[in-house]
Amino acid sequence: MTVWNWLAVGGAAVLALVLVAEIRRRAATGPTGRRFFRHPSAAPALFVLAFFVTVALAAPLVTPYRPYFQIDITRLANHAPSEQNPLGTDPFGRDVWSRLVYGARISLGIGALAMLVAVTTGVVVGGVAGYFRRWVDATLMRLVDVGLAMPRMFMLLMVVALWEHVPLAVLVLLIGLTGWFGTSRLVRAEVLSVREREFVAAARALGAEPARVIFRHVLPNAAAPIIVSAALGIGNVMLLEAGLSFLGMGVPSPAPSWGNMIADCWQKMAVAPWCATFPGLAISLVVMALNAVGDALRDALDPRKEVV
Amino acid sequence: MAAWLVRRLAASIAIVWAVVTLTFIIVHLAHGSPCGQPDGRPVSPEVCLDLTRRFGLDQPIWIQYVKYLTALLRGDLGESLALHRPVADALAEALPNTFTLALTALMLDFALGLALGIYQAARERRFGDIALGNAALFVNSMPTFWLGLVLLLVFGERLHWFPVGGPRDLVRCPRVDSLLCFGDFLWHLTLPALTLGLVGAAATARYQRAALLEVIRQDYVRTARAKGLPERRVLMVHALRNALLPLVTLFGLTFPFLLTGAVLVETVFAWPGMGRLAVTAILQRDYPIVTAASLVASVMVVLGNLLADALYGVADPRIRVRAS
Numbered sequence: 001m002t003v004w005n006w007l008a009v010g011g012a013a014v015l016a017l018v019l020v021a022e023i024r025r026r027a028a029t030g031p032t033g034r035r036f037f038r039h040p041s042a043a044p045a046l047f048v049l050a051f052f053v054t055v056a057l058a059a060p061l062v063t064p065y066r067p068y069f070q071i072d073i074t075r076l077a078n079h080a081p082s083e084q085n086p087l088g089t090d091p092f093g094r095d096v097w098s099r100l101v102y103g104a105r106i107s108l109g110i111g112a113l114a115m116l117v118a119v120t121t122g123v124v125v126g127g128v129a130g131y132f133r134r135w136v137d138a139t140l141m142r143l144v145d146v147g148l149a150m151p152r153m154f155m156l157l158m159v160v161a162l163w164e165h166v167p168l169a170v171l172v173l174l175i176g177l178t179g180w181f182g183t184s185r186l187v188r189a190e191v192l193s194v195r196e197r198e199f200v201a202a203a204r205a206l207g208a209e210p211a212r213v214i215f216r217h218v219l220p221n222a223a224a225p226i227i228v229s230a231a232l233g234i235g236n237v238m239l240l241e242a243g244l245s246f247l248g249m250g251v252p253s254p255a256p257s258w259g260n261m262i263a264d265c266w267q268k269m270a271v272a273p274w275c276a277t278f279p280g281l282a283i284s285l286v287v288m289a290l291n292a293v294g295d296a297l298r299d300a301l302d303p304r305k306e307v308v
Numbered sequence: 309m310a311a312w313l314v315r316r317l318a319a320s321i322a323i324v325w326a327v328v329t330l331t332f333i334i335v336h337l338a339h340g341s342p343c344g345q346p347d348g349r350p351v352s353p354e355v356c357l358d359l360t361r362r363f364g365l366d367q368p369i370w371i372q373y374v375k376y377l378t379a380l381l382r383g384d385l386g387e388s389l390a391l392h393r394p395v396a397d398a399l400a401e402a403l404p405n406t407f408t409l410a411l412t413a414l415m416l417d418f419a420l421g422l423a424l425g426i427y428q429a430a431r432e433r434r435f436g437d438i439a440l441g442n443a444a445l446f447v448n449s450m451p452t453f454w455l456g457l458v459l460l461l462v463f464g465e466r467l468h469w470f471p472v473g474g475p476r477d478l479v480r481c482p483r484v485d486s487l488l489c490f491g492d493f494l495w496h497l498t499l500p501a502l503t504l505g506l507v508g509a510a511a512t513a514r515y516q517r518a519a520l521l522e523v524i525r526q527d528y529v530r531t532a533r534a535k536g537l538p539e540r541r542v543l544m545v546h547a548l549r550n551a552l553l554p555l556v557t558l559f560g561l562t563f564p565f566l567l568t569g570a571v572l573v574e575t576v577f578a579w580p581g582m583g584r585l586a587v588t589a590i591l592q593r594d595y596p597i598v599t600a601a602s603l604v605a606s607v608m609v610v611l612g613n614l615l616a617d618a619l620y621g622v623a624d625p626r627i628r629v630r631a632s
Contacts, residue, residue: 040438041442041445142322145319145323146323146326146327146330148609149323149324149327149606149609149610150327150330150602150606151327151564151601151602151605151606151609153571154331154571154586154590154598154601154602154605155330155331155334155602157586157587157590158331158334158335158590158598158602159334161590161591162334162335162338162590162593163338235449239451242451242453242454243451243452243453243571243572246451246453246572246575247571247572247575247587259451262451262453262454262457266457266576269457269460269461269465270461270465273461276454276457277458280450280451280454280457280458283449283450283451283454284446284449284450284451284454285449287449287450288445288446288448288449290449291445291448291449292445
């Protein structure tokens with residue numbers, strides 16, 4: 001690590017702090033934002049997320065090496081954390097800090113994208129089922145029942161292992177498409193109650209198409225559970241990706257993800273504990289921050305709390 | 309009640325059938341054949357053809373599917389391609405290991421989670437509650453297998469308090485047939501069960517705290533307090549009984565999680581259960597075992613939900629009335 005790298009890390013931390021402070025200032029104007037920040041862990045959790053995202057975006061500035069670079073290729077030794085390698089090196093002689101930062105791009109990216117796929121699918125299916133009811137609802141909800149009973153980990157492992165060389169984009173799609181069942185149930189329940197309100201009848205009376213009624217009038221009023229399940233969903237996807245990569249079926253090896261970093265290191269856990277410990281800590285920290293934000297959002301968006 | 313049960317059972321069977329069909333399709337649509345050595349050397353074409361024919365893999369997929377389903381109805385899960393033994397035997401060997409692990413973890417989960425949740429609710433917003441709440445959130449956010457690795461490193465490798473893997477000491481205890489060997493088994497069970505149990509307990513504690521806090525605000529609890537009952541009795545008898553309901557639902561949800569979540573933990577601790585069997589089978593393209601494993605997993609999910617609904621009725625008379 002050079003002085004410049006350290007300065008860049010410090011800069012990222014300051015930037016994250018400024019970002020959180022700015023969000024907090026803007027949020028303070030509305031009751032929902034104030035309720036969100038009243039949650040004691042909301043601000044620290046946002047800071048953790050902002051810091052990891054900033055560092056991941058500025059990866060070339062904050063890391064001394066490329067993620068694939070083998071520093072000491074002749075000896076391939078595990079170096080303990082030192083001034084040069086702040087988090088040590090892995091069994092292939094690569095700098096753990098550099099891989100952790102570049103891995104954040106992949107792990108956070110997969111988390112966000114797969115969640116987007118899952119939530120979009122869940123919202124569309126839940127919205128359609130709740131709005132049309134009758135046989136559409138019955139068919140879609142039976143599908144959801146099957147999806148929820150499906151052993152997700154097994155299925156993903158099967159597809160990845162049997163189809164060999166699954167590209168990252170397909171992996172993201174697969175994780176997303178096996179993760180929308182819970183969301184669609186939540187959305188359906190919400191839509192069932194919103195669709196009976198007067199403004200929906202008014203929109204229909206004015207001759208709006210079903211798609212317009214669903215997306216413009218019903219879903220925006222059912223947003224609270226969607227937002228919360230999205231926040232919690234990213235964390236779940238990250239844990240799933242870590243598990244798949246750990247079994248060697250997620251992100252293929254030379255590319256760093258937090259899961260396959262643990263996979264590369266766990267056999268050497270006894271002699272080089274740093275190399276599997278730090279990626280695991282990073283996952284736990286980010287998922288914890290996401291869960292805390294999800295909790296705070298749930299409290300903030302809960303209309304029952306407005307009275308208090 | 310009976311009609312409800314029949315309807316639920318029929319729906320459950322349909323769900324399991326759908327999952328099995330889906331698995332069957334995924335497995336059989338994949339490229340490649342199950343011929344091949346574990347070390348990657350090619351098998352001679354004659355042997356491969358012979359094997360393919362013996363297991364009926366040369367027939368069209370729908371014939372294989374019909375055959376599989378009719379055999380399944382007779383309770384025949386088929387023959388493993390890689391292990392050269394009936395699938396049922398392999399399952400019978402692996403399932404008890406997974407059940408022991410899952411049930412021990414479940415007991416830990418609920419005992420610890422309940423105790424922590426009650427403690428936190430009793431000290432709401434004081435230091436103990438906040439510290440434990442954050443600790444629980446952190447544990448709940450860990451990748452389970454990583455927690456396993458850390459426990460293994462600290463208590464197995466460094467402190468040598470617990471063994472580093474496997475279900476028993478193969479030299480001293482090839483079979484669990486004496487008290488000493490039972491102790492040895494428990495000793496091996498501790499770390500994997502603790503790993504699964506801790507992660508579960510963190511979630512249970514969060515649920516339990518929230519449920520208890522909801523109940524504590526109700527009027528009848530205030531009445532109990534106003535009667536001058538000791539706080540302990542108010543909390544443990546009056547409030548807790550009604551706060552246990554969400555736990556029943558959680559039980560139904562946790563049960564399948566412990567079985568499938570065990571996939572990774574079993575790999576870390578070299579525990580010869582369902583998870584490891586399934587992962588190995590997937591890697592070896594052992595179709596019958598893969599399909600059977602996903603059958604077992606979906607049965608567990610469905611059973612968990614059914615059990616939760618039934619227990620819910622037992623625990624809460626209001627729901628029983630509405631159902632009948």
